[in-house]
Amino acid sequence: MGDCIVNSTCYQFANDTCLVIGDRNPQTALDLLQSDLNALAKWCHDAGLVINTSKTKLLVIKSPYVKRLPIKDLVAHAHSCLHAGSTAACSCPGIETVDRQTYLGLVIDSKFLWSDHIERVCIKLRQFMANITILNNRIPFKFS
Numbered sequence: 001m002g003d004c005i006v007n008s009t010c011y012q013f014a015n016d017t018c019l020v021i022g023d024r025n026p027q028t029a030l031d032l033l034q035s036d037l038n039a040l041a042k043w044c045h046d047a048g049l050v051i052n053t054s055k056t057k058l059l060v061i062k063s064p065y066v067k068r069l070p071i072k073d074l075v076a077h078a079h080s081c082l083h084a085g086s087t088a089a090c091s092c093p094g095i096e097t098v099d100r101q102t103y104l105g106l107v108i109d110s111k112f113l114w115s116d117h118i119e120r121v122c123i124k125l126r127q128f129m130a131n132i133t134i135l136n137n138r139i140p141f142k143f144s
Contacts, residue, residue: 004043007032013104026060026069034074037095038082045079058097064111071097 001017002010008019019036023029044051053076062069073094081090100109100116107117 001040001043001047004039005036006039008036016104018103026062026071030072030074037074038077041077041079042082051076053093053095056095057101058095059099059101059108059110060097061108061110061112064113073097 001012005019008021011018011020017040019033019040021029021033021036023032041051056076058074060069060071074097075090075092075094077090077092081092098110100107102108102120107120109116
């Protein structure tokens with residue numbers, strides 16, 4: 001899979017794949033990412049795999065000082081669309097652009113701030129501490 005991806009850096013863990021690309025011009029980065037996504041879709045089809053487009057997300061990380069970026073849609077082209085040679089008039093679904101995404105338990109947001117991840121960890125710790133408190137009241141410490 002890594003050989004078909006030329007412009008992006010590919011991170012994989014189990015059945016999760018993450019493509020990361022950076023450029024000063026967001027449009028250039030998206031064009032290169034679209035090219036890699038097309039190559040990945042072809043490779044997956046030829047290998048008998050299917051990309052779950054409903055779980056595929058686009059997260060654009062930008063400076064908190066940049067208010068808005070003009071971003072065109074990233075499209076998850078189907079096999080028939082890619083092998084036909086023209087993707088201009090296809091009806092393939094677009095990939096959803098999100099402000100935050102959880103990847104391998106880490107919450108990453110579009111401004112690369114850690115507040116969402118810290119809040120998630122704090123919620124988990126509060127739940128854990130509540131369970132410990134419940135167990136502390138039910139299990140005796142003195143064993144006879």
